[in-house]
Amino acid sequence: MPLNDKKVISIILQQCAGVENRCEGYRNEIINVISSIIEYERGHRVQATNVQQKINDKCNAAARFLAQRRGPSDLE
Amino acid sequence: MKLIRAEFENFRFLRDLNLEFSTDHVRKLTVIRAANESGKTTLLHGLQWALYGDDALPGKGEDFRLHPIDWQAADGRRVPITATVEFEVTTMRRSASGMREQHTRYRLIRSTFEEIDSTARRPRSVVRLFALGDTGTTPIDAPEALLTDELPPELREVFFTDGDRALSFIEADAKQSTKRDRVQRAIRSLLGLEVLKEAIKHVRIAAAEVNKHARQIDASGELNVIATRLEAIEKDSVEFEGALDDAKQQFAAFEEKANDTEKKIATALQRGDKEKLRKDLEQTKRRLKQLDEQLAAANKEHSALFRSQALAHDLLAPVLVGAYAMLDELREQGRIPNTTIPVLQDRLAEETCICGESLRPGTADCDRRREHIERLIRDSQSADELQETITALYYEARLQAGGQWLADYRAVLAKRDELQTLRDDTGREYRALEQQVDAIPDTDIQGLRETLRGYRDQRDRFMAKGVTIETKLVGLKREREELTVKRDQLLREQKKGARILAELDVTQDVIGVLERSYEYITKEELKKVSDLMNAIFLEMIGADPEQGAIIRRAEVSAEFDILVYGPNDRPLNPDRDLNGASRRALTLAFILALTKVSEVEAPNVIDTPLGMTSGYVKRAMLRTAIRESSQLVLFLTHDEIAGCESILDEAAGVIITLTNPAHYPKQLVNDPLAVARKALRCDCDHRHDCQLCLRRTDAQVLADLNR
Numbered sequence: 001m002p003l004n005d006k007k008v009i010s011i012i013l014q015q016c017a018g019v020e021n022r023c024e025g026y027r028n029e030i031i032n033v034i035s036s037i038i039e040y041e042r043g044h045r046v047q048a049t050n051v052q053q054k055i056n057d058k059c060n061a062a063a064r065f066l067a068q069r070r071g072p073s074d075l076e
Numbered sequence: 077m078k079l080i081r082a083e084f085e086n087f088r089f090l091r092d093l094n095l096e097f098s099t100d101h102v103r104k105l106t107v108i109r110a111a112n113e114s115g116k117t118t119l120l121h122g123l124q125w126a127l128y129g130d131d132a133l134p135g136k137g138e139d140f141r142l143h144p145i146d147w148q149a150a151d152g153r154r155v156p157i158t159a160t161v162e163f164e165v166t167t168m169r170r171s172a173s174g175m176r177e178q179h180t181r182y183r184l185i186r187s188t189f190e191e192i193d194s195t196a197r198r199p200r201s202v203v204r205l206f207a208l209g210d211t212g213t214t215p216i217d218a219p220e221a222l223l224t225d226e227l228p229p230e231l232r233e234v235f236f237t238d239g240d241r242a243l244s245f246i247e248a249d250a251k252q253s254t255k256r257d258r259v260q261r262a263i264r265s266l267l268g269l270e271v272l273k274e275a276i277k278h279v280r281i282a283a284a285e286v287n288k289h290a291r292q293i294d295a296s297g298e299l300n301v302i303a304t305r306l307e308a309i310e311k312d313s314v315e316f317e318g319a320l321d322d323a324k325q326q327f328a329a330f331e332e333k334a335n336d337t338e339k340k341i342a343t344a345l346q347r348g349d350k351e352k353l354r355k356d357l358e359q360t361k362r363r364l365k366q367l368d369e370q371l372a373a374a375n376k377e378h379s380a381l382f383r384s385q386a387l388a389h390d391l392l393a394p395v396l397v398g399a400y401a402m403l404d405e406l407r408e409q410g411r412i413p414n415t416t417i418p419v420l421q422d423r424l425a426e427e428t429c430i431c432g433e434s435l436r437p438g439t440a441d442c443d444r445r446r447e448h449i450e451r452l453i454r455d456s457q458s459a460d461e462l463q464e465t466i467t468a469l470y471y472e473a474r475l476q477a478g479g480q481w482l483a484d485y486r487a488v489l490a491k492r493d494e495l496q497t498l499r500d501d502t503g504r505e506y507r508a509l510e511q512q513v514d515a516i517p518d519t520d521i522q523g524l525r526e527t528l529r530g531y532r533d534q535r536d537r538f539m540a541k542g543v544t545i546e547t548k549l550v551g552l553k554r555e556r557e558e559l560t561v562k563r564d565q566l567l568r569e570q571k572k573g574a575r576i577l578a579e580l581d582v583t584q585d586v587i588g589v590l591e592r593s594y595e596y597i598t599k600e601e602l603k604k605v606s607d608l609m610n611a612i613f614l615e616m617i618g619a620d621p622e623q624g625a626i627i628r629r630a631e632v633s634a635e636f637d638i639l640v641y642g643p644n645d646r647p648l649n650p651d652r653d654l655n656g657a658s659r660r661a662l663t664l665a666f667i668l669a670l671t672k673v674s675e676v677e678a679p680n681v682i683d684t685p686l687g688m689t690s691g692y693v694k695r696a697m698l699r700t701a702i703r704e705s706s707q708l709v710l711f712l713t714h715d716e717i718a719g720c721e722s723i724l725d726e727a728a729g730v731i732i733t734l735t736n737p738a739h740y741p742k743q744l745v746n747d748p749l750a751v752a753r754k755a756l757r758c759d760c761d762h763r764h765d766c767q768l769c770l771r772r773t774d775a776q777v778l779a780d781l782n783r
Contacts, residue, residue, distance in 0.1 A: 006675065007676075008271070008272070008593070008597075011601075015592040018589075018592065019589060022585075030585050030586060033582065034589055038275060045271070047218060047221055052282070055282055059579060059582050059583050063578040064575070
């Protein structure tokens with residue numbers, strides 16, 4: 001395994017400490033998004049997948065979480 | 077990834093061979109002990125073929141026979157060739173309780189066949205991969221993709237190394253850019269930079285999509301204008317970044333070309349400027365021609381001396397003394413010079429005699445006088461020839477001083493000798509120049525200088541282009557920041573803006589983390605690789621900078637060059653200034669450091685890593701390699717093992733001996749009774765021999781010990 005997920009993810013987690021916690025649980029949500037993105041990218045290298053769509057969806061889900069926490073009044 | 081076992085059928089010398097690899101965490105070393113010509117390198121090729129495919133064979137498999145050389149047609153004209161490798165892969169999977177390790181075992185079978193005609197052509201090999209689970213064996217679709225992911229070709233030389241040529245990262249024959257590219261690709265691949273780069277690209281696209289949505293919710297207002305401009309900025313930024321990368325690459329490429337050309341010019345000039353030498357040669361040739369002409373003239377002058385009157389005069393000088401006395405006498409008598417006839421003729425013409433009497437016709441006694449004078453003229457005329465000769469002789473005798481010819485001869489001879497010496501010297505000079513010209517390869521220095529100017533122009537052009545693009549990017553970044561603040565402000569005022577704002581925040585935060593991670597790995601992890609490589613390298617070669625060692629430190633530069641420094645930080649050329657053992661140690665140190673820092677669990681399979689080493693360096697290399705590897709497989713000769721037995725006692729989990737039956741009777745004590753030529757395996761370790769592997773030299777040592 002040339003790419004060590006554990007190593008890369010530990011570095012990403014380290015860098016996530018610098019993310020503004022825009023709402024409660026937001027930082028964890030970002031960690032979750034990035035972990036998924038790395039997994040999608042790894043999977044995409046082995047077998048071509050619609051990685052762009054998966055990433056868009058993952059970001060959307062995190063955005064929904066953020067918007068909900070900020071105030072559900074103006075959500076669609 | 078860990079190797080578990082391998083099996084080969086009809087792969088060259090490996091007709092039927094099974095091997096196990098140590099998977100123990102403590103005794104992580106596997107040793108394949110084999111004398112020369114016993115299948116070590118074939119085994120390395122076999123493993124690489126199995127895992128990386130046909131392109132991993134020497135020469136990409138072109139004209140590379142796979143079947144055993146002594147295959148008998150009676151056994152079939154089509155030879156099946158198979159390599160089977162079992163390995164384990166560890167991946168991290170997210171689960172409800174967080175990240176957890178997942179171990180999967182695979183069995184890879186690569187096969188092909190060859191017809192035993194003269195060309196031994198074969199179809200491309202076929203690979204099948206199976207996941208080995210508790211419940212059974214599951215075939216894996218598209219195994220090449222998984223293998224490429226697990227074993228990228230750019231890491232082949234990191235994981236599978238031929239010790240004799242374990243220099244691909246520093247070898248002299250490779251261009252600087254090639255070596256840099258190999259190092260960079262290995263580092264990027266092992267440290268996960270490629271995956272991060274792809275992730276950044278995809279999240280940027282996602283962010284651009286969100287910005288598009290922002291534009292759509294205020295189709296005719298300011299938000300639309302700003303979002304549209306942001307979209308354009310994003311597009312331009314991507315384009316400019318690509319152009320900047322390209323400009324940097326082009327700059328580096330032309331810089332390297334210019335440096336190479338400069339080196340070529342310097343080397344050529346060191347040998348001599350062929351053009352200048354050719355001009356010198358032409359000039360010398362012209363000088364030679366002139367000297368030859370002058371010499372020919374001098375020779376003529378020399379031979380002319382022997383035909384000169386002066387020679388006769390000098391030779392006859394004793395006889396001529398008497399003649400000169402007579403001539404002087406004649407002059408005193410007035411007979412020299414001979415002037416009688418013109419005087420008498422004048423008198424007749426003037427009609428007045430010398431005595432003053434008239435000679436005019438009709439005057440007294442005129443006829444008698446005239447007749448007398450005319451008779452005198454006639455008499456003088458009859459003696460004229462003799463008279464003239466005597467006169468000439470007299471005057472010439474006066475001019476010829478004695479010994480003149482000898483002086484002339486000496487002068488001519490000296491001149492001719494001087495010319496001959498000059499000619500000989502110039503001839504030697506010409507020959508020497510000719511030899512110098514012949515010794516210099518045909519290097520067009522003038523042409524190289526023009527090429528160098530061209531490269532430098534190109535390099536400077538790309539540098540200027542890079543600076544321009546960087547300036548543009550800085551401007552775009554500032555504009556983007558300003559517009560992003562405005563856009564976000566406007567989005568807050570929009571009814572549907574909050575959601576889009578949240579999407580933008582998420583994508584920007586994700587991009588930020590990924591970019592910082594990328595930068596961190598590029599800077600910090602690369603430095604870790606560099607520092608660890610330095611430590612391993614110095615330990616391996618036993619160099620202590622504090623004790624005045626020549627090699628002070630090694631590093632991987634930010635440009636991915638492997639550099640070595642001597643005293644006063646003076647750079648050493650790894651492929652020219654280091655000895656064979658140190659070069660081997662440097663390459664191994666880089667490979668081990670990279671694998672270690674990446675924390676990738678991967679095997680390091682190395683064929684004859686300890687060749688060209690002995691004593692302290694050999695033991696230090698082995699000990700360090702064992703310590704820094706997660707799984708180490710070494711193919712060692714008996715000589716490489718000698719002196720390292722205690723290290724193997726501690727670290728080796730599996731030791732296998734391979735024997736070539738053809739070594740009997742010269743090198744093997746016992747006849748292995750093998751029907752075919754093939755590698756024979758036994759489980760003898762580094763301290764034992766059996767009936768099969770007992771070698772002559774070993775037997776002699778044993779006999780000595782027993783005595």
